[in-house]
Amino acid sequence: MFLAFDAAGQRVPPTKGADGTCPRCLRVVHAKCGKQKIRHWAHEKGMNDCDPWAESETQWHRDWQARAGLEWCEVVMGELREHRADIRRPDDGLVIELQHSYIKHEEVREREAFYGNLWWVFNTEPWRFRAEIAADGRARFRWMSRRRTLDAATRPVYLDLGGPLLRVTGYGPQGCVSGFGELLSRTEFISRVGLRPLSDEELKQTSHYSVLQRDGDILLARSLEDLRTWDSQDAMATHHDLAGRTSVVKIPVIPLGPFERDPAVREH
Numbered sequence: 001m002f003l004a005f006d007a008a009g010q011r012v013p014p015t016k017g018a019d020g021t022c023p024r025c026l027r028v029v030h031a032k033c034g035k036q037k038i039r040h041w042a043h044e045k046g047m048n049d050c051d052p053w054a055e056s057e058t059q060w061h062r063d064w065q066a067r068a069g070l071e072w073c074e075v076v077m078g079e080l081r082e083h084r085a086d087i088r089r090p091d092d093g094l095v096i097e098l099q100h101s102y103i104k105h106e107e108v109r110e111r112e113a114f115y116g117n118l119w120w121v122f123n124t125e126p127w128r129f130r131a132e133i134a135a136d137g138r139a140r141f142r143w144m145s146r147r148r149t150l151d152a153a154t155r156p157v158y159l160d161l162g163g164p165l166l167r168v169t170g171y172g173p174q175g176c177v178s179g180f181g182e183l184l185s186r187t188e189f190i191s192r193v194g195l196r197p198l199s200d201e202e203l204k205q206t207s208h209y210s211v212l213q214r215d216g217d218i219l220l221a222r223s224l225e226d227l228r229t230w231d232s233q234d235a236m237a238t239h240h241d242l243a244g245r246t247s248v249v250k251i252p253v254i255p256l257g258p259f260e261r262d263p264a265v266r267e268h
């Protein structure tokens with residue numbers, strides 16, 4: 001939990017040594033500002049978060065929440081104050097559900113029923129994820145995911161590729177391990193939701209890398225290391241920044257470590 005009431009009843013982020021009040025259950029919470037976990041408010045020792053839908057938060061959550069501003073973050077919803085929406089747009093009540101870890105089919109359905117006007121944003125970072133742009137301009141994805149639950153969603157699903165996002169429009173024959181959709185830049189997504197725009201400095205950051213494959217598809221990756229992992233045969237890749245500017249870069253060749261060499265070769 002990122003926001004708790006302070007003594008004056010304002011919702012504030014955790015600061016070292018502070019105590020606050022949980023905006024949902026109104027119990028006391030303590031600021032956790034250690035090095036291991038991201039800064040958060042925690043309930044009393046031995047108590048889990050009072051919202052059963054809460055997941056362990058990451059820098060990824062914080063970055064999106066920072067873009068939404070405090071007013072839009074962790075909005076308690078429901079007649080019985082059942083749940084905290086990660087981000088809720090005040091004018092039309094659109095909820096953005098930030099999902100980093102595995103979620104069950106039933107919970108996908110429960111959350112959609114509860115929030116109604118909901119968009120999912122799934123972080124693809126912890127998973128082997130491959131995105132390509134086909135010659136017809138359509139984006140495709142494949143991943144080795146435990147998250148075979150996306151296809152339970154009936155509300156819009158966006159996959160966060162780090163830079164661009166992929167709005168899923170369909171799944172492959174084996175469900176959500178593969179699928180297709182529309183690729184949109186981070187700037188476009190931010191403007192769709194109405195979040196704080198990227199600053200000039202942020203726009204200089206890396207969006208992604210791309211490489212043209214033999215079959216004419218363009219492979220996208222978060223890092224040059226990822227391109228290598230995906231067995232790209234090309235020596236050069238295109239670097240894209242968040243403003244959409246591109247430059248050509250060399251894909252580094254990383255020599256095999258001593259344990260990866262064939263022992264028979266080493267003897268000579």
Ligand SMILES: [Zn+2]
Nearest residue numbers: 022024025050
């Ligand atoms: Zn609570």
